[in-house]
Every structure is written in C-alpha cells, then in structure tokens.
Amino acid sequence: MQLALVIDPGKCTSCKQCEMACAYEKEQTFNPAKSRIRIFDFHEEARFVPYTCTQCDEAWCQQACPVNAITTDHASGVKIVHDNLCVGCKVCTIACPFGTINYNADTGKVIKCDLCGGDPACAKACPTDAITYSDVEQSGFEKMKAWAAKTDAAAQS
Amino acid sequence: MHYLVLGAGPAGVTAAETLRKHDKTAKITLLGGEPEPPYSRMAIPYYLIEKVGEDGTYLRQQENHYQDHGIDYVHGTAAALQGKAKRIKLTDGSEIQFDKLLICTGASPITPPVPGLDRDGVYNCWTLEDARHIARLAQKGEPVVLMGAGFIGSIILESLALKGVNLTVVEMGDRMVPRMLDETAGVMLQQWCENKGVRVMTKTMISEVTDGPEGLTVHTKDGDKLDAKLLVVAAGVQPNIGFLASSGVEIEHGILVDHYMRTSVPDVYAAGDVCQATDFSTQKAEMLAIQPVAVEHGRIAAQNMAGKVTPHEGSLNMNVLESMGLITASFGLWMGVEGGDSAKMVDLENNRYLRLEFDGNKLVGGQAVGLTEHVGILRGLIQTELDLGPWKDKLLKSPERLPEAYIAVSHGII
Ligand SMILES: Cc1cc2nc3c(=O)[nH]c(=O)nc-3n(C[C@H](O)[C@H](O)[C@H](O)COP(=O)(O)OP(=O)(O)OC[C@H]3O[C@@H](n4cnc5c(N)ncnc54)[C@H](O)[C@@H]3O)c2cc1C
Ligand code: SF4
Ligand code: SF4
Numbered sequence: 001m002q003l004a005l006v007i008d009p010g011k012c013t014s015c016k017q018c019e020m021a022c023a024y025e026k027e028q029t030f031n032p033a034k035s036r037i038r039i040f041d042f043h044e045e046a047r048f049v050p051y052t053c054t055q056c057d058e059a060w061c062q063q064a065c066p067v068n069a070i071t072t073d074h075a076s077g078v079k080i081v082h083d084n085l086c087v088g089c090k091v092c093t094i095a096c097p098f099g100t101i102n103y104n105a106d107t108g109k110v111i112k113c114d115l116c117g118g119d120p121a122c123a124k125a126c127p128t129d130a131i132t133y134s135d136v137e138q139s140g141f142e143k144m145k146a147w148a149a150k151t152d153a154a155a156q157s
Numbered sequence: 158m159h160y161l162v163l164g165a166g167p168a169g170v171t172a173a174e175t176l177r178k179h180d181k182t183a184k185i186t187l188l189g190g191e192p193e194p195p196y197s198r199m200a201i202p203y204y205l206i207e208k209v210g211e212d213g214t215y216l217r218q219q220e221n222h223y224q225d226h227g228i229d230y231v232h233g234t235a236a237a238l239q240g241k242a243k244r245i246k247l248t249d250g251s252e253i254q255f256d257k258l259l260i261c262t263g264a265s266p267i268t269p270p271v272p273g274l275d276r277d278g279v280y281n282c283w284t285l286e287d288a289r290h291i292a293r294l295a296q297k298g299e300p301v302v303l304m305g306a307g308f309i310g311s312i313i314l315e316s317l318a319l320k321g322v323n324l325t326v327v328e329m330g331d332r333m334v335p336r337m338l339d340e341t342a343g344v345m346l347q348q349w350c351e352n353k354g355v356r357v358m359t360k361t362m363i364s365e366v367t368d369g370p371e372g373l374t375v376h377t378k379d380g381d382k383l384d385a386k387l388l389v390v391a392a393g394v395q396p397n398i399g400f401l402a403s404s405g406v407e408i409e410h411g412i413l414v415d416h417y418m419r420t421s422v423p424d425v426y427a428a429g430d431v432c433q434a435t436d437f438s439t440q441k442a443e444m445l446a447i448q449p450v451a452v453e454h455g456r457i458a459a460q461n462m463a464g465k466v467t468p469h470e471g472s473l474n475m476n477v478l479e480s481m482g483l484i485t486a487s488f489g490l491w492m493g494v495e496g497g498d499s500a501k502m503v504d505l506e507n508n509r510y511l512r513l514e515f516d517g518n519k520l521v522g523g524q525a526v527g528l529t530e531h532v533g534i535l536r537g538l539i540q541t542e543l544d545l546g547p548w549k550d551k552l553l554k555s556p557e558r559l560p561e562a563y564i565a566v567s568h569g570i571i
Pocket of ligand 2: 112
C-alpha cells in the first residue's frame with residue numbers, strides 16, 4: 001500500500017498549524033516561512049488551499065538534477081533530496097512545474113517535502129483533516145498530478 | 158539489436174538508461190570522449206569552489222551503475238560516421254558496428270580569432286580537465302580575466318568571485334547575459350556584481366593577449382591593459398559535428414532532427430546540445446543547450462529508438478543563475494510577443510524584479526530577479542498553457558501574485 005498526503009482544500013480553515021508543524025519538524029522554528037507546505041488564502045472566495053510537493057510520477061526535479069542528488073524511494077514513491085550530493089545549482093527549482101522545490105540560501109541546498117520519512121507532521125497537526133496521510137485515491141491531489149503531466153515535452157511512459 | 162550512444166553527457170546517459178528500460182535484452186554501448194566516468198559539466202562550477210570533489214560531478218552516484226544496467230561504458234572518440242554501413246570509425250582506427258545510433262556529442266567552446274589565446278594560462282571552462290587547470294591558477298587575490306558574460310560565463314564568474322580572485326569580466330554586448338536577461342535585469346545584475354568587487358567591462362572586446370608581469374597581459378580594443386595570471390574564455394560554444402562531414406546527416410547550426418529526434422540518415426538519432434530541435438515557445442528548430450533539455454531529448458530519442466513512439470512537442474528554454482547571492486531566472490519568451498501584454502514589478506532598492514509576458518490569456522515567458530519562492534510555477538504556467546481567465550488582469554496589476562494565480566486557476570477558484 002502506498003500512502004500519500006491527501007489534501008482536501010474544502011476542509012481547510014487556514015489555521016496554519018501545518019506550516020508551523022512543518023517548520024518545527026524541519027527547522028526547529030515556529031516560523032511558517034520555513035515550512036515546506038504552504039496555505040494559499042483566497043479570502044474573497046473564502047477558499048484556502050494547502051500546497052506542497054505531490055511526489056509526482058514524472059519527478060521533473062529528479063530528472064533535471066545534474067548530479068543524481070534527488071532519488072525516488074521505490075516503496076513510498078517519495079522524492080528525496082540528498083544534501084551531501086546537492087550542489088545547489090537550482091535547476092530543479094525551475095524544472096518543477098509546481099514550484100514546490102525551493103532554494104534555501106542559508107544552506108546552499110534545496111528543500112522539498114519528504115513526507116517526514118513516512119510520518120508527516122503536517123497531517124498530524126491538521127485539526128480538520130484537510131491534510132491526511134492515507135492511501136485514498138483522492139481527486140484534488142490526483143488532479144494536480146494530472147496538471148503536472150501536461151508540462152511534459154512528450155507523453156510520458 | 159545493438160544501440161550505440163555516442164557521447165556520455167546527460168543526454169547520452171539518460172538515453173542509455175531509457176533504452177534499457179524499454180529493451181531488456183539489447184546490447185547498449187555508451188561511448189564517451191573523456192577519460193572520467195560520465196559527469197555533468199554543470200557541476201564544474203561547484204567543483205571549482207570545492208563544494209564537491211570530482212566525484213560529486215558524476216551524473217550517477219551508485220557504484221557499478223552502468224554495469225548494473227547492462228550498459229557498456231567505453232572510451233573513444235568518433236572520427237567518422239558511415240551511415241549506410243552503420244559503422245562509426247574511431248580516431249584510434251577501430252570501428253563500432255551498430256543497428257541504431259544516437260548522437261549526443263554535445264558542444265565545444267569557440268576560440269575567437271584573438272591573437273595570443275594559445276598562451277599558457279588561457280583556458281576554457283568546459284571539461285573537468287579545464288577545471289583542474291583553473292582550480293590551480295585561480296588562487297585567492299590573483300588577477301583573473303574572464304572573456305564573456307553570457308550564461309555560462311556568468312556561472313563561471315560566480316565561482317571565480319567566490320574563490321576570491323581579483324576578477325575582471327569583459328563582455329562584448331551592452332550588458333551581462335543579454336540572451337537571458339532584459340536590460341533592467343542585466344543592469345541590476347551588473348551593478349550587483351560591481352558592488353561585490355567584480356570589475357565588469359561591457360561593450361568592449363579582448364583584442365590581444367601578450368606576456369605580462371603576472372604571466373599575461375590582456376588588451377582590449379579600447380586600449381585597456383589588464384594583467385592576469387589566468388584568462389578564462391567563455392565566448393560561446395559550437396556543436397561537436399566534425400566527424401559527420403560527408404555522412405549525409407543534415408546540419409544547419411546543429412544536427413536537424415524531426416519530431417521523433419531522427420536525423421536525415423535512417424536509424425541515426427540525435428539529442429542534447431549537438432542538435433537543433435523544437436523549441437516549445439517558437440515551435441522552430443533551435444539550439445537550447447541546457448541541461449534539462451539535454452535530458453528530455455535523450456529520454457524521448459531513446460523511447461523512439463526502442464519503438465515506443467513518442468513525439469517531441471518542444472522543450473522550454475529556461476535558465477537559473479546565481480551571482481554572489483543574487484538569483485536570476487528566465488523562462489520561454491521572456492522578451493514578449495507582438496501584440497501581447499507585459500507586466501513588470503521593479504524594486505531596484507531590494508534588487509527584486511519580476512517580468513511576465515502574456516499572449517492573450519496565456520503566460521508565455523517571464524524573468525525573475527531576487528525571487529526564488531515557487532519560481533518553477535513560471536514553467537508550469539507556460540508549458541501547460543493554462544488560460545488565466547480573470548487572473549490575467551490581477552497579474553497585470555500585481556505580477557508577484559503569480560503563485561496564487563496558478564493555484565487559483567488550477568483549483569477552479571476564479
Ligand atoms: C561550466 C558550465 C556550467 C553550466 N551550467 C549550466 C546550468 O546552470 N544550467 C544548464 O541548464 N546548463 C548548464 N550548462 C550546460 C550543460 O552542461 C549542457 O547543456 C549539457 O551538458 C548538455 O548535455 P549533452 O549530453 O548534450 O552534452 P555534453 O554534456 O557536452 O556531453 C557530450 C559528450 O560527448 C562526448 N563527445 C564529444 N565529441 C565526441 C566524439 N567525437 N566522440 C565521442 N564522444 C564525444 C564528450 O566527451 C561528452 O561525454 C553548463 C555548462 C558548463 C560548461
Ligand atoms: S518537487 Fe515538483 S517535480 Fe519534484 S516530485 Fe515534487 S512536484 Fe514533482
Ligand atoms: S539544486 Fe541540488 S537537488 Fe536541485 S538540481 Fe541542483 S544539485 Fe540537484
């Protein structure tokens with residue numbers, strides 16, 4: 001069974017617990033700017049969208065990396081950045097069509113969601129179940145993945 | 158079936174792996190023209206600043222990677238292609254017979270016709286071998302001149318500056334990276350570099366290199382004399398196609414390929430810097446010469462070679478550059494299209510700039526200076542050709558709301 005972050009924007013209230021949890025898990029700070037997941041607020045429409053890496057099948061970030069610093073864990077499908085190999089060239093940050101892998105000037109490396117090694121802090125912190133970690137084939141995230149496929153220069157295998 | 162992949166850069170390595178993925182039994186030979194394991198030119202700047210060792214530039218990190226994938230990685234330099242006989246002649250006189258050939262021999266630096274460029278202390282920065290020489294000579298405080306501030310020149314500039322050399326860059330054009338950045342961004346970048354202690358000379362040319370007290374004296378056409386220990390030449394590249402003379406492979410600037418990455422000779426394909434393939438934005442055959450495109454070409458060519466028909470719809474031109482902390486990026490038709498709309502956010506004080514170019518309701522290009530969060534969204538929006546609907550007007554007023562626009566439109570919040 002392959003688990004994934006399942007995001008239901010309809011349930012999100014923009015409480016930002018996920019951003020805090022992520023920033024604390026990854027950077028030991030409660031500064032949401034350090035989070036790998038971000039809530040986009042559309043106040044006028046009263047819609048809130050949690051946004052992070054979809055661990056997409058195409059993995060443009062991985063394909064573009066010149067030194068093999070991003071690999072896929074075959075059991076979980078998660079794309080992981082290996083800091084010891086990353087040279088900080090940022091090519092992955094322009095290759096990911098979602099913009100969900102970002103450069104961290106403090107470390108000279110890139111950061112992205114790695115599902116916290118299988119126990120994502122954001123999902124645990126979410127009080128409304130807008131973010132869960134489960135195996136449901138859920139429409140929102142699947143739709144985003146479908147968007148990703150459109151970025152390709154050719155049909156993927 | 159014997160697939161021969163000529164050239165062991167990112168295009169060649171990706172192609173060899175993709176061939177193996179789709180054909181479990183074929184013989185696959187990957188021929189590389191340099192002595193090292195397949196490596197990435199892109200990683201050379203990071204080797205220069207000692208962020209990684211030589212092994213950190215290797216394209217694949219697992220030991221025995223090629224062996225494990227049944228790929229024979231061999232060394233040699235192609236001298237001639239005999240397309241009808243399906244044979245490659247090597248410079249050492251040996252021959253390799255193939256059923257299908259992929260040419261991904263990349264490009265080599267151009268040496269401009271300037272007297273004195275054959276002197277000791279003058280190097281390109283293109284191969285690991287070049288990099289070893291530069292690493293030796295570019296010591297802290299030493300005077301170094303860089304010829305060319307194009308994309309590759311500017312990447313090298315960053316490493317040389319970080320090494321603490323006393324750096325002067327000489328660029329023929331009126332600004333830095335003229336083919337990637339507009340005037341606003343190019344001037345911002347130049348001022349930034351000058352503030353960091355790099356001397357940037359534009360609109361002038363190196364006319365001669367002679368002996369000098371530090372080793373070399375670099376003369377410009379305006380009469381400046383620059384003493385230097387090292388001159389790095391980054392004056393553009395040209396495709397490695399010499400061995401294709403009289404092979405029948407059709408060439409314009411690079412090897413011309415069709416939508417399936419086929420050349421004009423049957424069973425011969427091409428990919429990467431050496432070829433001229435469809436650009437997503439112009440739908441014309443262009444030389445993009447960037448790493449992600451080389452990988453994309455390699456994968457698509459290999460799929461077609463292995464019988465998995467995959468048309469190439471066009472690759473997007475995109476670049477990202479860091480210069481002593483200032484990060485610039487450009488995508489697609491950043492200079493705009495006729496009759497299209499343009500939105501700009503300029504913040505000179507904080508060195509931030511965002512320019513978006515639209516064709517109707519679609520984003521077709523963009524540039525960013527000093528903005529890195531979610532920058533990949535520019536690619537996403539351009540390549541998915543998403544109709545921005547009412548968000549286009551919002552972006553014309555506030556281009557920095559781009560990530561919101563992408564998420565809103567892709568989630569139906571309009
Ligand atoms: C310093 C530097 C920095 C760069 N930075 C960036 C960057 O930030 N972003 C980016 O997108 N791109 C960057 N590039 C460009 C990028 O490296 C190239 O686009 C990419 O390497 C192209 O891949 P390729 O496989 O087509 O060719 P190459 O990587 O050039 O590989 C060609 C291979 O063919 C071999 N070969 C050549 N001729 C023969 C022959 N006759 N017989 C046998 N083998 C032969 C060569 O030895 C080599 O193995 C940079 C390049 C340099 C030099
Ligand atoms: S960072 Fe982007 S390209 Fe990489 S796996 Fe995540 S969504 Fe895909
Ligand atoms: S920034 Fe790091 S992970 Fe991203 S492409 Fe460059 S080396 Fe690979």
